[in-house]
Amino acid sequence: EVQLVESGGGLVKPGGSLRLSCAASGFTFSIYNMNWVRQAPGKGLEWVSSITASSSYIYYADSLKGRFTISRDDAKNSLFLQMNSLTAEDTAVYYCARADYTSGSYFNVWGQGTLVTVSS
Amino acid sequence: SYVLTQPPSVSLAPGKTARITCEGNNIGSKSVHWYQQKPGQAPVVIIYYDTDRPSGIPERFSGSNSGNTATLTISRVEAGDEADYYCQVWDSSIDHRGIFGGGTKLTVL
Numbered sequence: 370e371v372q373l374v375e376s377g378g379g380l381v382k383p384g385g386s387l388r389l390s391c392a393a394s395g396f397t398f399s400i401y402n403m404n405w406v407r408q409a410p411g412k413g414l415e416w417v418s419s420i421t422a423s424s425s426y427i428y429y430a431d432s433l434k435g436r437f438t439i440s441r442d443d444a445k446n447s448l449f450l451q452m453n454s455l456t457a458e459d460t461a462v463y464y465c466a467r468a469d470y471t472s473g474s475y476f477n478v479w480g481q482g483t484l485v486t487v488s489s
Numbered sequence: 490s491y492v493l494t495q496p497p498s499v500s501l502a503p504g505k506t507a508r509i510t511c512e513g514n515n516i517g518s519k520s521v522h523w524y525q526q527k528p529g530q531a532p533v534v535i536i537y538y539d540t541d542r543p544s545g546i547p548e549r550f551s552g553s554n555s556g557n558t559a560t561l562t563i564s565r566v567e568a569g570d571e572a573d574y575y576c577q578v579w580d581s582s583i584d585h586r587g588i589f590g591g592g593t594k595l596t597v598l
Binding site for chain 1 (some may be wrong): 492519520522524531532533534535539543567573575578579584585586587588589590591592
């Protein structure tokens with residue numbers, strides 16, 4: 370079964386850091402582009418970051434202003450998101466999402482999400 | 490940056506046809522993808538590359554894309570279709586980024 374399982378969410382104080390993980394199974398992780406998408410409470414979906422196969426290219430949403438870093442470990446079938454200088458506006462459910470193999474332009478497998486709450 | 494605009498809500502009775510629009514500058518030149526998200530669940534892709542349907546998605550769901558508007562059409566709406574729907578494109582015009590519309594809440598009366 371193709372599956373993505375996120376972990377690492379929780380409560381963090383403003384200015385703090387958090388590292389999210391996404392464990393992939395049921396498919397050849399290394400050949401797929403992977404993404405993080407977030408959803409603030411009661412709000413819509415927001416694409417956060419993308420990393421291509423072999424980590425050749427990395428892209429970020431402009432709103433992150435260099436605070437987040439995406440990475441992957443293909444040997445461990447894992448995707449990561451290092452989040453620094455967190456603010457209340459970063460409070461959201463963070464989803465790990467696999468991009469389609471052909472174009473990498475849409476997200477055909479999603480995890481269940483992990484909640485990040487930034488509050489003092 | 491590229492912007493996708495969706496109506497916040499659409500309401501209709503069961504059995505009717507729902508049309509959810511997604512507007513963007515010359516969106517017809519891009520591939521549009523649609524997601525369904527039910528409360529407490531992760532999004533699920535229901536239409537990709539404008540008109541294609543993943544296996545398991547009913548034929549009642551269809552998509553079109555031309556000019557400045559992409560449309561998700563849901564025929565013979567059922568109570569189980571009540572959800573949030575998002576359009577999405579991948580914008581490679583200047584930098585590479587995923588862009589979502591603001592989402593449309595479909596209410597089945």
